[in-house]
Amino acid sequence: MRELMPLLMKGTLVTIEIAFYSxxxxxxxxxxxxAMRTAPWRPVRWIGNVYVEIFRGTSLLVQLFWFFFVLPLPPFNLELTPFTVAIVGLGLHYGAYGSEILRGALRSVPxxxxxxxxxLNMPAAIRMRRIVLPQAMINALPPATNLMIELLKGTSLVSLITLSDLTFRARQLDESTFKTAEIFALTLLIYFVLAQVISYVMRHFERRFSSHLVRRTPRIAK
Structure with missing residues (x-):
C-alpha cells in the first residue's frame, strides 16, 4: 500500500484542483x-432558460465528449486542453443546477x-446585498453543499478524456497490480474524505451566515 499511495495521491491532487476551479x-x-432568469427582459430570460435546460437536460459525459472531441472540428476549430474541458464542462453543468437552487432561495425570502x-427607498443593489442575499444564502447553502459533493464525484468522468485524476490512477494501478479490492477501497475512502471536507467547510459558512443574520436582526422591545 505504501507503493500505491503516492500514485493515488497524485491523482487526488488533480481531482482536488479540477473540483476547486469547477x-x-x-x-x-x-x-x-x-440573474438572467429573473431579469425583466424576455430575451435575457430566454437565454438563461436555454442554458439551464440544455446543461440540465443532457448527460455530463456527453457534454465532456462534445467539448473534447467536437469543438476542435470545423466550424468551431476550438481546441481545449483536457484540464480546461473538465473545468468548463463540470462548471457549466453544475452551474445550471445551482441556478435553480439560487432562484428558489431568492424566492423563499418573504x-x-x-x-x-x-x-425605506433603499436602492436595488443595497436591498439585494443587505436584505435579500443574507436570508437567501441560509436556504441555499445546504442544497449547494450537496451539489458540490455531486460535482466532486462527477470529476471521476474526466478520466475518460485522458486526465490522470484519482479514478484514472486507480484504474491504471488496478490493471498493473491486480489488487482491485485494495485500490478501489482506498479510492472510495479518498472520495469520502474529500466529500467530508466540503461538508465541513460549507457548514462553517452556514454557521457564519446564520450568526451574521442573527446579529443584524433588530430585537423588538416588549
Missing part, C-alpha cells in the same frame, strides 16, 4: 443564470422584506 465556475454561472426595503 466549483468556482459553477458558482459564477449559477449567479449569472439566476415578500414583506422587499416591500419594507422599498418603503
Amino acid at each position: 466549483i468556482l465556475l459553477a458558482i459564477v454561472m449559477a449567479g449569472v443564470a439566476a 415578500g414583506g422584506q422587499f416591500e419594507a426595503a422599498l418603503a
